[in-house]
Amino acid sequence: MFFVSLKRIARYGYQSFLRDKGSSMALLFIMVLTLSGATTLFLVRGATSFLVLALESRVDVSAYFLKETPEQNILDVQTQLLQLPEIRDVKYVSQEDALKKFTEANQNDPVILSSLQEVGRNPLLASLNIRTWEQGDYAKVVDALQRGDSASIIEKIDYQDRRPTIEKIGALTTGIQTIGFLVVLLFGIAVVLVAFNTTRLAIYHARKEIEVMRLVGASNAFIRGPFFMQGAMIGVIASIVTTLLFMVPVFLISGFVERLLPGFNLAGYFLSNIFLILLLQLVLGIGLGVLSAAIAMRRYLEV
Amino acid sequence: MNIVFERVSKVYPPGSVALEDISFSIDQGEFVSVVGKSGAGKTTLLKLLLAEEKPSSGRVLVDGGNIGGIRPSRLPDFRRKIGMVFQDYRLLPHKTAYENIAYVMEVMGAEEEEIARDVTEVLRIVGLSDRSDHFPDQLSGGEKQRVAIARALIHRPGVIVADEPTGNLDPYHTRDIIHLLLKINELGTTIILATHNKEVINRLGKRVLTLDQGRLIRDEQKGRFVI
Ligand SMILES: Nc1ncnc2c1ncn2[C@@H]1O[C@H](COP(=O)(O)OP(=O)(O)OP(=O)(O)O)[C@@H](O)[C@H]1O
Numbered sequence A: 001m002f003f004v005s006l007k008r009i010a011r012y013g014y015q016s017f018l019r020d021k022g023s024s025m026a027l028l029f030i031m032v033l034t035l036s037g038a039t040t041l042f043l044v045r046g047a048t049s050f051l052v053l054a055l056e057s058r059v060d061v062s063a064y065f066l067k068e069t070p071e072q073n074i075l076d077v078q079t080q081l082l083q084l085p086e087i088r089d090v091k092y093v094s095q096e097d098a099l100k101k102f103t104e105a106n107q108n109d110p111v112i113l114s115s116l117q118e119v120g121r122n123p124l125l126a127s128l129n130i131r132t133w134e135q136g137d138y139a140k141v142v143d144a145l146q147r148g149d150s151a152s153i154i155e156k157i158d159y160q161d162r163r164p165t166i167e168k169i170g171a172l173t174t175g176i177q178t179i180g181f182l183v184v185l186l187f188g189i190a191v192v193l194v195a196f197n198t199t200r201l202a203i204y205h206a207r208k209e210i211e212v213m214r215l216v217g218a219s220n221a222f223i224r225g226p227f228f229m230q231g232a233m234i235g236v237i238a239s240i241v242t243t244l245l246f247m248v249p250v251f252l253i254s255g256f257v258e259r260l261l262p263g264f265n266l267a268g269y270f271l272s273n274i275f276l277i278l279l280l281q282l283v284l285g286i287g288l289g290v291l292s293a294a295i296a297m298r299r300y301l302e303v
Numbered sequence B: 001m002n003i004v005f006e007r008v009s010k011v012y013p014p015g016s017v018a019l020e021d022i023s024f025s026i027d028q029g030e031f032v033s034v035v036g037k038s039g040a041g042k043t044t045l046l047k048l049l050l051a052e053e054k055p056s057s058g059r060v061l062v063d064g065g066n067i068g069g070i071r072p073s074r075l076p077d078f079r080r081k082i083g084m085v086f087q088d089y090r091l092l093p094h095k096t097a098y099e100n101i102a103y104v105m106e107v108m109g110a111e112e113e114e115i116a117r118d119v120t121e122v123l124r125i126v127g128l129s130d131r132s133d134h135f136p137d138q139l140s141g142g143e144k145q146r147v148a149i150a151r152a153l154i155h156r157p158g159v160i161v162a163d164e165p166t167g168n169l170d171p172y173h174t175r176d177i178i179h180l181l182l183k184i185n186e187l188g189t190t191i192i193l194a195t196h197n198k199e200v201i202n203r204l205g206k207r208v209l210t211l212d213q214g215r216l217i218r219d220e221q222k223g224r225f226v227i
């Protein structure tokens, strides 16, 4: 009985959606705008969290060792460092590895390669690349390296304080998200208003019909159901339309984004999250559609 | 279903008196006609029975329960026990003839096959099998009236209330519809029929309530149309 009624309500909702094309389309349009805002926000979030992660995972401290240091001594320092709780990992790069990397990185630069040749031997130093858990801990590591026995075999220590950059990006992200959220909120309110008005008009036009439905024994649920169903249906269609609409530009700008943010593939990110995005849109779309129908009915469809 | 009107008056605001101090009772299975001039209060009386309007004073009792004070949540169930033919048809404009009739069974949660079978059958009975896909504004007055009648019969209610159901029908269809109502009545359904049609009343030879300016002036078991 319940499912039979649900099926019928769905059919009525679908019928009135088709019959009232004008207002359905207006609502659909503004709903798509809202969902687009939310989706953009989702993608921006993805890109910035990628950026922060990339920055955080860069090497914090590099310690270069004197030329003739035996490898075993360097490995001892590595073992000691790994005992410090602040340290996430320590990577040993031998002189040969360093040279290989250097040659690879500069393989398109004949000047550098030829000058390397001229030097005749490996000018690069062996190093330990150290990453800490917390950005702020780099100072402790530097301190430990300079004070311990290792100080005598270290040529130089390179470190970078990336905290200001990360904080800046963090602030920027929060800013973008706040503005984006406000825009989505604004659109969301517009959706509720438009949907509310649509439902109100529909109820007004159908008031005689609704009266007849009551007189032939239709329950409230049976009368209200189709209005809810219509709101939900517009939410579903808007979600699908928005997702499809995003496909094209996302693929178009993906290359551009990759140049700005090396390693971040926008299209890939979009595709691998497509079900989450669709789910997000469905929840938002259906929620808004049903909510506004509910408000209109509360006000205009007396029991 | 036992129907009792107990000193019922209905005044439409601001001061139009439609019914005044009406009392009568109808037992299950009766065939009762309500006659009276235009504006005598026939439609109002039927509206009170369906709880579309509330009495200004007095009580309308159905099986002992006061319909004027019925809880809104109980209304759908109550109305499903009554089949109503409205004077102005009141078909749903965006539904076809078939869908209008089916709607009554749909709100009751009937099975799809049952609905298809019954609606097809009742459309055949009222002679509209070939009009089932027409929307109300694609139907003639008489056809609309017959859809309205079909809608009132479809769910086999205990009481059928028909407000001028033959107003737009030719003598041929009028005879058919009255014959149909009589047959349904023989099966135990209460029929309450409001009409202007003198011939119909006189041929029926059933109980007649005569209204005049909102008052019940006559209640005869084998009534004739006298105004
Ligand atoms: N909603 C209303 N508001 C005010 N007055 C009304 C309303 N409905 C009916 N009336 C008045 O109540 C009186 C009875 O009306 P009703 O419709 O019951 O008459 P009727 O007997 O059905 O007439 P007819 O044979 O023309 O259908 C009339 O005088 C009418 O003008």
Ligand SMILES: [Mg+2]
Pocket (backbone or CB within 6 Å): B042, B043, B044, B087, B163
């Ligand atoms: Mg009338």
